[in-house]
Amino acid sequence: MSRRRPQQLLRRTATICAVMTLFACGPRGQAEESKTTSGVDRFGKRVEIPNPSREDRRAALAPTYAKPADHKSECLGRLMFDTSEKMIVEWAVSSATSKNGSFDGLFQHFDDGAGKGRIQIETSQLNTVFAVYGPVTPKLREEFLNYREEMNSAALSGLSRALELQKETEDMYKRRPELLGPGIKEHVADERARLEKELEDIKSGQHRKAIDLRRLNSAAFRADLKAAKPYFRGAIVLGKHIVAFQSMLRGFENYIEPTEDQWNIAESALRELVGKLQPRELYEIPKDRGFCLPYAFLRDDGTYGNKISTSFRFGDSPAVIYTLSVAAIPGGGASETTILNATGRSATGLLSHLPENTTVKQRLGPRPAKIGALTSEQGGIVVEAKRPGQPPREGYHVYTGYAGWAGSQILPTIEVVMESAARASYPKLTKDAPPYEQARPRLDALLKSIRLRPTTPPMPELVGIQ
Incomplete structure (x- = not known):
């Protein structure tokens, strides 16, 4: 480990203590990076947060990267990445709701059960979880809107x-x-x-009171969850997909019912938020500030807090799952410490005990890596499973993480996981994952291409420096 790496970890630790947030992250190790700026954290309190240099901020755009001529771009959160035109991206979007109910567990996954993801957006008044379903069918539409x-x-x-x-x-x-x-x-x-x-x-209509979102093909209501916090639930049809949401009102003590005026103020905030949703085609890269979601886009002013994690895969290799996660919490940190993640996953991946007849074939790292132009950490494991009467099968889990800057929207935590899915766990899969050495070049190309999506106007942190 270089002399710079321990300094980075110390600075990250100091940042955690300074902002007292849920997640750990920190700045990179150069003299000017110790400078701070005043910000507002996710609880509305003024805090001192690290202030990235102009060079740090420019690195978010990966300025030296050039997209290959035979590639196309897709986006998630505030980021974008490239893939070969020969490889069709498939997002982890389910065509059916949970067996336990339409709004039970709003998360992303493929119809075969593989993949994962959770989309969470924070505004000053609401903490909202979104989930994308589709393509739209009459049954799916009815389940949400009715x-x-x-x-x-x-x-x-x-x-x-x-x-x-x-x-x-x-x-x-x-x-x-x-x-x-x-x-x-x-x-x-x-x-x-x-x-x-x-x-x-x-x-009289007061139970699960309906909310007019003033959008076609939408529905929302005050949720009767018997929970500690007051919620809204609802959904909107966007093009060929449905975006469902569960939105918690912020600033309330547990089990305190909002007054009617407070409900009305929160409903206005919900209408404003949902009013910024629009459909997005695959490979459509919006120019506005905001967040790319699978088949949808949510406009914002460049300041909304967010934790967005979604899996995708390529059509010719459905058993290799990529999960891209980003997190930027205003005035606070965004992730677990990436060096610890990389180290832990090099030890055993996500397996505390290897299954019977499975051995470790290769440990990957921990080692330095790049996500676009951003210096990151990488770790993982390759295992081999012996199967009676069949050739051995490889399985792998590779983690790459960039810790990010506390409070930064353009330099958030970025985590990329590539993992193989076993057909024994997901019977609907039609083929096994290829060996790690065949899958690795696609991961390398993906990591190299990840960068901040340019917007008009630029993100607030880029104004005046481009």
Whole structure:
């Protein structure tokens, strides 16, 4: 390890303590990088954060990179990357909702179960998780856009039946008043009042109160989650896909119900947020500030907090899964320490115990690497599994991470994982992953091409330096 690397880790550790955030990251090790600037953290407090130099900021654009003539670009978050025109990108987008309900576990995955991802956007008033589904079918559309009506109808039926049972209980006590012990009469009265109130709320539209997003093909409502924090839920059809969301109101103590005025203010913030969503075709690279999502784009002013992680793969090799993750939290850090990730995954990958008949074939790193022009850490493992009557099969997991700068939107944490998916775990896969040595060149090309997506106007941190 170079003399510079320990200095980097010390500075990163100091940054963690200074901003007191959920994640660890830090600046690169040169004299001017110790300079700080004032910022606002995710809790609205003024904090001192590292201030990248002009050279650091320019590096986000990978200025010396030239896209090969036979390549095309795709984007995720504020980043973009290139792939050969011969390789079709497939995003981890499910064509069906969870078996437990439309809004249960909003995350990204392929229909065969492989892949993963979670899209989270923070504004001053809302913390919102998005998930993309599609292509749109009448069934998928109905599951999301008619969800509130169906749930309220089911609740109405259940409450009507509960009131019938309540009446039977009350009639029984009238016939046999000797059964009324201390407090039972009051309890029976309270239960009737509760059931009648819930029934009236549903009939009057107050239960899961609907929200007009002022967008075609959309629906939203106040969620009745019985949870600590108040939520919205909803969905909007964008082109050939549906974007579903669950949005938590920020700034509330646990189990404190917002007032009607507070709900209305939050609803306006939700309409503003959803109003910035638009459909995006594969390989369409927007020019506006904002976030690329699979088949969608969310405009912003260049300051929204974000943690975006989504898997993709190439059509000719469905068992090799790439997961690109970015994170930028205003005024705070963005990720686990990448050198520790790289070291840990070189030891055992994600396996604490290797399966039977599986041996380590190669440990990858930890070693320095590049994501675009950004100095990063890499680690991983290649294993070999013996199968009776069949040739051995390789499996691999390779992690590459850039720690990022605290509070920076153009130099966020960036993490790239390439891993093989076993057909034994995902029976719907049609072929095994190729050996690591065949998969490695695609990973190298992908890492080399990752850079900040240029925008008009430029991102706030790039204004005046390009």
